[in-house]
Amino acid sequence: MKHVHADQRGFTLLEVLIALTLMAVLSILSWRALDVTTRSSERLNAIADDTLALIRALGQLESDLSRHADAGPASSAAAAGTTSAAVITEGTLLLPGIHWAPPTLTVHRAAHHGAWQEVVWHLGDGTLFRAAGPPSDALPLPRAAADEAVLRGVEAFTVRAWLPGQGWSDTFAAGAGRAATGLEIAIARRHDGTSEAYRKVVLLP
Numbered sequence: 549m550k551h552v553h554a555d556q557r558g559f560t561l562l563e564v565l566i567a568l569t570l571m572a573v574l575s576i577l578s579w580r581a582l583d584v585t586t587r588s589s590e591r592l593n594a595i596a597d598d599t600l601a602l603i604r605a606l607g608q609l610e611s612d613l614s615r616h617a618d619a620g621p622a623s624s625a626a627a628a629g630t631t632s633a634a635v636i637t638e639g640t641l642l643l644p645g646i647h648w649a650p651p652t653l654t655v656h657r658a659a660h661h662g663a664w665q666e667v668v669w670h671l672g673d674g675t676l677f678r679a680a681g682p683p684s685d686a687l688p689l690p691r692a693a694a695d696e697a698v699l700r701g702v703e704a705f706t707v708r709a710w711l712p713g714q715g716w717s718d719t720f721a722a723g724a725g726r727a728a729t730g731l732e733i734a735i736a737r738r739h740d741g742t743s744e745a746y747r748k749v750v751l752l753p
Contacts, residue, residue: 598739601698601699601700602699602735602737602746604698605676605698605699605735606733606735606746606748608678608698609653609669609733609748609750610733610748610750612655612657612667612669613646613655613657613731613733613750613752614750614751614752614753615657615658616643616644616645616646616655616656616657616658616752617644617645617656617657617658617664618644618645618752618753640719641707641708641709641717641718641719641728641731643709643728643752645657646731648707650705650706651670651671651672651705652668652669652670652671653668653669653670653705653707654666654667654668654669654692655667655668655669656689659683660683661683662685663683663684663685664683664684664685664689665680665681665682665683665684665689665690665692666680666681666689666690666691666692667679667680667681667692668680668692669698669705670695670705671702671704671705674700674701674702674703675697675698675699675700675701675702676697676698676699676700676702676705676735677695677696677697677698678695678696678698679692679693679694679695679696680692680694681693699735699737701737701738701739702735702736702737703736703737703738703743704734704735704736705734705735705736706718706733706734707731707732707733707734708731708732708734709728709730709731709732710728710729710730710731710732710749711727711728711729712727712729716732728752729751729752730749730750730751730752731749731750731752732747732748732749732750733747733748733749733750734746734747734748735747
């Protein structure tokens with residue numbers, strides 16, 4: 549027969565309550581730490597997505613501009629089809645295959661298999677849109693359609709041309725006797741209550 553010593557005893561009610569209280573406190577602290585970590589992760593992911601959207605927009609702009617129609621009938625159609633000397637005003641750039649009339653940038657660019665297409669970038673209601681027409685090897689080129697939202701939260705979208713010997717210019721009429729060697733694309737955005745400016749310089753062939 550097994551004897552139980554008198555000094556052997558279990559936990560008192562007070563000890564159990566103290567242990568439960570400590571476990572509850574540790575659970576709350578762990579939950580708060582997990583919540584902070586989750587919120588931080590979501591914020592970082594949102595910032596990363598926003599940064600990637602900006603990079604993609606600037607990259608697509610550079611691609612469109614670097615493939616502009618700088619020679620041949622497509623460049624003449626680009627100039628004649630989008631504007632004329634009579635409507636060139638302050639802030640308007642008119643280059644072979646490129647026409648900038650704030651807040652719209654029109655580019656006639658090379659597509660696949662020797663075809664050309666019209667691409668239009670424009671700013672509306674704080675969103676930068678891009679529209680592309682179907683590729684064609686016949687003139688006039690089909691108009692760009694079906695706007696696609698590329699970047700949101702945009703306050704301003706501007707284009708300037710670099711003219712050798714003159715510097716950056718907001719206005720450049722076709723046949724002015726000076727050839728632009730580069731374009732500056734500037735995008736101003738509002739993020740967390742602060743205005744942020746981004747610029748991309750594209751060298752022209």
